[in-house]
Amino acid sequence: MFEQWTSVILSFFLFIALGVIIYATGRRATRPENEKYKTYTCGEPFDKVSISPDNFYRAAKKSIGIKDLRELHSGKLSDYLLWFVVGVAIILILVVWT
Amino acid sequence: MLEYTVFLLIISAFLMLAFKKDLIAIFSTAASFIIICMAFLFKNIETVRFGGWAPPLGIVWVADKFGLFIAILITGVSFLVALYSTKYIKEKKHRFYALLCLLTAGLLGVSLTGDIFNMYVFFEIMSISSYAIVSFFLDKDAIEGALKYLIxxxxxxxxxxxxxALLxxxxxxxxxxxxxIKISHTPPYLTAFGLILIGFAFKSAIIPFHAWKPDAIQGTPIPAGIIFTTxxxxxxxxxxxxxMFIFNLLTLTTAFIFFGVVTMIIGAILALIQINVKRMLAYSxxxxxxxxxxxxxLGTRSGLISGFYHILNNILIEALLFASIGCVIYATKETSLDKISVKNNTLLIATSIGILSLAGVPLFNGFVSKWLIYTASLEVNPSLTVIAVVISAITLAYGVKIISIFFNPSGKTIKIPKAMLVPVVVLAFLCILIGIFPxxxxxxxxxxxxxxxxxxHYLTTVLG
Amino acid sequence: MLITLITSLVLGIIGVFCVVVKKNLIKKIVGLSILTNSVHLLLISIGFRPQGIAPIITRSNQIIFASKAVDPLPQALVLTSIVIQLSVTALALGITVMAFRHFKTLDTDKINKLRG
Incomplete structure (x- = not known):
């Protein structure tokens, strides 16, 4: 199943080399000049600001299916054991009757 | 020869409690790894009869290539964890090493035995050691995780x-x-098959038996977390x-495909919204x-090859991710994503290699096994391939969250001791090596x- | 024998019911004990032989031993399993004591700090 593997790997290295060439011959992004800087940031100081990674998928946290799944993992032991017993019933029915 | 590895590990567990030196545990895990490697390379199938009693009356250990493949992976991970936790665990180290040796002894015993009640006894040795190791730090999170896991x-x-008992x-x-030889496929036999399947499916955290896993991994120390997820x-x-081998049921089973797809989807979706980094890795x-x-x-030969290759890759990738995130937690003592911001070049490269191969990017080892899974499932049902590819994309989506903790401009530079960097570098190197030379x-x-x-071949070697 | 098999089934259902439904931690551990003991009863009653004798060789029953003795293998399995159940119960009770010290309650609906 891996007859043409060396050609796949060499083509991937070719694409990486192309990407490195495009990156190295490009212009580096620079910060704008002083007057433009103040207009862009509306007068606020703008040094070393970044978004923390727990904000990344905020819309997903509030969407319909995912919010229900998250509340279903309620942390209570009795709910987890109830899923276990339901899973036992489903597997026994699936295995014995097919 | 192979039974001495398990005896060595059990004896070294007790010696650790008596003498309190780290070298005993590191030596015994390394020795068992070397013995199992030599057994895999030089012998085809080997049986050990305890007390000289012939099967089917006596207990017999059968080490065929499948059991030895699993045993190599387990002892390799165990040795790396023993190296890693010389620096990670700071107090009560001898208790941790004793539990680690017992855990490895139980794991080895399950994979090498040829008797079904012996497998249950070693499974229980492994389970009891892991209940104790989850509650190692004895704070609120650890006790709650251990409680849920135990019950x-x-x-x-x-x-x-x-x-x-039914069998x-x-x-x-x-x-x-x-x-x-003696099994047929009537409903009483299939009920016993289903019940034993449930017990092992709990251990590998298939939906709906997965509920203990995120809570337990949130409470354990990171070296124990490596052992649990691999x-x-x-x-x-x-x-x-x-x-399935005993029951001759290595065929297309819709129950497995159904539970596998559900597990893939729910695990990836719930990992998108986690804040605690250990919990996110447990869901992954x-x-x-x-x-x-x-x-x-899937039941075909190519399906089995792709599944086993993904077992090998899962061990390498999850161990790499846990080890590199563990270095960050060791230096900053925080586990939630909104408070961690560090700068370290080695850890950035290692975590990026881990996330890219988790998502199945070519040139890393995740691509090899995921490609095999895609082609194997294309023959059975093309919609399975579509679901697998979409879940790979979601895997990359939550992986980006983990990499972005290294890109903060206001992060502080951290220093990691060498004993913790060696497993990270070795695992990253193995990931790239298997990716380029599959x-x-x-x-x-x-x-x-x-x-x-x-x-x-199995039957004629064991029963003579 | 049919009556021991039915007893084992009823005890098993009671054990699973106690573990799943009851909210106190000590009652869950007692339910686990009941479930494991029902499995031991099932194992021993599998090896039963009507009008059998105990599987101990003495000087007087060496000739009729193989045809009249009760099966000793499930008894060995049950002895192993009793020891395993003992260790798990001891560990569970130890963790319960630590849980009471941290959470000040034994209600599992209130021990849910880790969720999501």
């Missing part, structure tokens, strides 16, 4: 015992090779495959187990699959 775990072990009552023997999961899947492990279960349930991984996986499909 659900002993419930599922009772189901394995009911299955073994003994129906056939009258406990030897695996003898069971292959070795325990592998033993769960080994148990499932061995029971659940998602990878879904891939493995779906691949094994035949190295195939030379481990193909003898295992051939040994699994070759039932007559």
């Amino acid at each position: 659900i775990g002993s419930l599922s072990s009772s189901f394995i015992l009911i299955g073994i 003994y009552g129906l056939t009258g023997t406990l030897n695996m090779a003898d069971l292959v 070795a325990s999961v592998t033993i769960g899947i080994y148990g499932i495959t061995r029971i 492990c659940i998602s990878q187990v879904g891939y493995i279960t779906m691949a094994i349930g 035949h190295i991984g195939l030379s481990l996986v193909e003898p295992a699959v051939n040994a699994l499909l070759n039932q007559n």
Whole structure:
């Protein structure tokens, strides 16, 4: 199943080399000049600001299916054991009757 | 020769408690790894008869290539964890090493034995050591995780015992090779099959038996977390495959494909919204187990090869991710994503390699096994391939969250001790090596699959 | 014998019911004990033989031993399993004591700090 593997790997290295060439011959992004800087940031100081990674998928946290799944993992032991017993019933029915 | 590895590990567990030196545990895990490697390379199939009693009357250990493949992975991970936790665990180290040695002894015993009640006893040794190791730090999170793990775990072990009791009552023997001859496919046998399957599916965290895993991994120390997401999961899947081997049911099973797909989807979706980084990695492990279960349930030879290759890759990738995130937690003592911001070049490269190979980007080892899973599932049902590719994309989506903790401009530079960087570098190097030369991984996986499909050779070697 | 099998089934259902439904931690551990003991009863009653004798060889029953003795193998399995159940119960009770010290309650609906 891996007859043409060396050609796949060499083509991937070719694409990486192309990407490195495009990156190295490009212009580096620079910060704008002083007057433009103040207009862009509306007068606020703008040094070393970044978004923390727990904000990344905020819309997903509030969407319909995912919010229900998250509340279903309620942390209570009795709910987890109830899923276990339901899973036992489903597997026994699936295995014995097919 | 092979039984001495397990004896060595159990004795070194007690010696650790008596003498309190780290070198005993590191030496015994390294020695067992070397012995199992030599057994894999030089022998085809080997049986050990305890007390000289011939099967099916006596207990016999059968080390075929499949069991030895699993044992190599387990002892390798165990040795790396023993190296890693010389610096990570600071107090009460001898208790941690004693529990680690007992855990490895139980894991080795399950993968090498050829008697079904012996497998249950070693499974219980492994389970009890892991209940104790989850509660190692004795704070609120650890005790809650250990509680949930213990109660659900002993419930599922009772189901394995009911299955073994039913099998003994129906056939009258406990030897695996003898069971292959005497089993038919009537409903009482299939009930025992289902019950034993449930016990092992709990260990490998397949939906709906997965509820303990995120809570337990949030409470454990990171070296124990490495063992739970790599070795325990592998033993769960080994148990499932061995029971299917005994029952001649290595065919297309819709139950496995259904549970595998559900596990993949729910594990990946719930990992998108986590804030605690240990919990997110636990959900990612659940998602990878879904891939493995779906691949094994396909029933064809290429499905089995892709499933076993993904077991090997899952071990390397999850160990790499846990080890590098563990270095960050060791330096900053925080686990939630909104408070961690560090700068370290080695850890950035290692975590990026881990996330890219988790998502299946070419040039890393995740691509090899995921490509095999895609082609194997294309023959059975193309919609499975579509779901697998979409879940790979979601895997990259939550992986980006983990990499972005290294890109903060206001992060502080951290220094990691050498004993913790060595496993990270070795695992990252292995990931790239298997990604560029996949035949190295195939030379481990193909003898295992051939040994699994070759039932007559197993029977004639054990029963004579 | 049919009556021991039915007893084992009823005890098993009571055990699973106690573990799943009851909210106190000590009652869950007692339910686990009941479930494991029901499996032991099932194992021993599998090896039963009507009008059998105990599987101990003495000087007087060496000739009729193989045809009249009760099966000793499930008894060995049950002895192993009793030891395993003992260790799990001891560990569970130890963790319960630590849980009471941290959470000041034994209600599992209130011990849910880790969720999501």
